[in-house]
Amino acid sequence: MANGKKLQVTLRRSPNGRLKNHRQCVAGLGLRRMHQTVTVDDTPQIRGMIRKVSYMLEVQEA
Template identity: 40%
Template sequence: MAQVKITLTKSVAGRPQDQRATVIALGLHKTNSQVIKEATPQINGMLHKVRHLVTVEEI
């Protein structure tokens, strides 16, 4: 599977609790933090939910 680099570009302050939980489940904590994940259907669904808060790059 392809890997993706996920960067938290916007703060989760003032966002609904489910979006905050999704960002934490992806492994992101502070703005501009980055993680590398496999592009599975589960991760893609999580990214779709918080697409306005993150930047995604394929590796």
């Protein structure tokens, strides 16, 4: 998985009013505001964070 692969993650729904650990996952991915896109490494840890808050995100392979 981590062979130099990248993922583009976009925040599509607001983290306001969500569980604290879900907001922390969004922040851990480097997302600060709505419709912001970040590029992250494709690791099992990042995949777990994405899976936890997948209902708020849009993910594409880069």
